[in-house]
Amino acid sequence: MLALGKLLELTLAGHEPAAKIQLTSEGARLRWLAEGALEVTPPATADSGLDLLLSAGIHGNETAPIELLERLVQGIARGELKPQTRILFLLGNPEAMRRGERYMEQDINRLFNGKHEQTSGFEALRAAELERLAATFFSKPERTRLHYDLHTAIRGSKIEQFALYPWAEGRTHSARELARLRAAGIEAVLLQNKGSITFSSYTYAKLGAEAFTLELGKARPFGQNQGVNLDLLESRLRSLISGEEPEVDAALDGLQLFAVAREVIKRSDEFRLHLPADIENFSELPQGYLLAEDIAGTRWIVEEADARIIFPNPKVKNGLRAAILIVPGSLPAA
Numbered sequence: 001m002l003a004l005g006k007l008l009e010l011t012l013a014g015h016e017p018a019a020k021i022q023l024t025s026e027g028a029r030l031r032w033l034a035e036g037a038l039e040v041t042p043p044a045t046a047d048s049g050l051d052l053l054l055s056a057g058i059h060g061n062e063t064a065p066i067e068l069l070e071r072l073v074q075g076i077a078r079g080e081l082k083p084q085t086r087i088l089f090l091l092g093n094p095e096a097m098r099r100g101e102r103y104m105e106q107d108i109n110r111l112f113n114g115k116h117e118q119t120s121g122f123e124a125l126r127a128a129e130l131e132r133l134a135a136t137f138f139s140k141p142e143r144t145r146l147h148y149d150l151h152t153a154i155r156g157s158k159i160e161q162f163a164l165y166p167w168a169e170g171r172t173h174s175a176r177e178l179a180r181l182r183a184a185g186i187e188a189v190l191l192q193n194k195g196s197i198t199f200s201s202y203t204y205a206k207l208g209a210e211a212f213t214l215e216l217g218k219a220r221p222f223g224q225n226q227g228v229n230l231d232l233l234e235s236r237l238r239s240l241i242s243g244e245e246p247e248v249d250a251a252l253d254g255l256q257l258f259a260v261a262r263e264v265i266k267r268s269d270e271f272r273l274h275l276p277a278d279i280e281n282f283s284e285l286p287q288g289y290l291l292a293e294d295i296a297g298t299r300w301i302v303e304e305a306d307a308r309i310i311f312p313n314p315k316v317k318n319g320l321r322a323a324i325l326i327v328p329g330s331l332p333a334a
């Protein structure tokens with residue numbers, strides 16, 4: 001196997017490879033761009049016109065998606081997986097990956113869309129670098145741009161694999177992309193209705209990519225991901241990469257759609273979230289339920305019918321999202 005196929009090993013060891021460019025026997029080019037960043041260019045005669053950004057490890061302890069990207073990189077480096085797409089593999093937060101932590105000082109996934117300019121430190125620099133790498137990768141005109149930012153969640157979930165679809169002014173959510181996700185095993189999609197500071201929001205809003213955060217199960221350490229079944233996603237990614245994607249059924253085939261009702265923002269150290277510690281994502285909350293309390297008598301009461309909760313986390317820093325209240329959603333009529 002080509003040495004650059006060991007992207008995860010290189011990244012965990014903090015090693016810069018001596019040879020930055022290697023070619024597979026079929027003529028695909030692997031180029032190491034920076035720590036945790038590998039670009040794959042197919043032979044010109046086999047280029048389908050798709051630019052595919054696959055990122056994982058934006059949160060360092062979310063290892064199942066990192067292991068998935070590792071299998072894809074190794075498949076390409078061994079010549080088993082023959083790319084017909086340009087691909088950028090990004091391992092988001094190498095230092096946090098080495099330590100098995102979600103982040104070191106700051107959550108990188110709250111530092112995009114310019115947020116990194118308002119702060120300093122390792123993660124701010126890395127967010128700026130990730131934006132640069134993505135912007136350069138997606139700078140070629142007249143190509144199709146697709147970004148999957150792969151994550152696992154802190155807690156269990158009533159819906160195991162789901163996606164968050166960013167929002168941007170003047171753009172509509174694509175039914176075809178939703179069908180593609182459904183075919184990859186995604187069971188539900190949360191349609192965002194305002195801009196955000198996550199990586200997928202950046203590539204969607206600023207770089208014109210179709211972009212998604214994918215939540216693929218519960219976060220566990222390296223080597224302990226037997227409970228996270230990524231077979232369907234991996235098989236669809238392989239077929240996308242090799243230019244053999246099966247026809248995507250236009251029907252969404254049971255895909256559940258949700259909309260954001262409200263983001264619960266933690267304002268102070270007095271913030272209290274009134275949920276059991278082991279509550280699962282997508283748990284339903286009754287109308288009238290006192291969800292949270294914060295400084296100066298602020299009370300978050302569930303007013304929406306059929307509301308559910310995702311990503312409840314009272315430990316986030318003040319000013320950040322401590323939960324999302326969601327309701328059933330739909331695509332606007334075509």
Ligand SMILES: O=C(O)CCC(=O)N[C@@H](CCC(=O)O)C(=O)O
Binds near residue numbers: 059153164312
């Ligand atoms: O389990 C949790 O509470 C968080 C899981 C996670 O890291 N989710 C992403 C979602 C990103 C998005 O909103 O698109 C995050 O919080 O960064």
Ligand SMILES: [Zn+2]
Binds near residue numbers: 058059062151152153
């Ligand atoms: Zn994550």
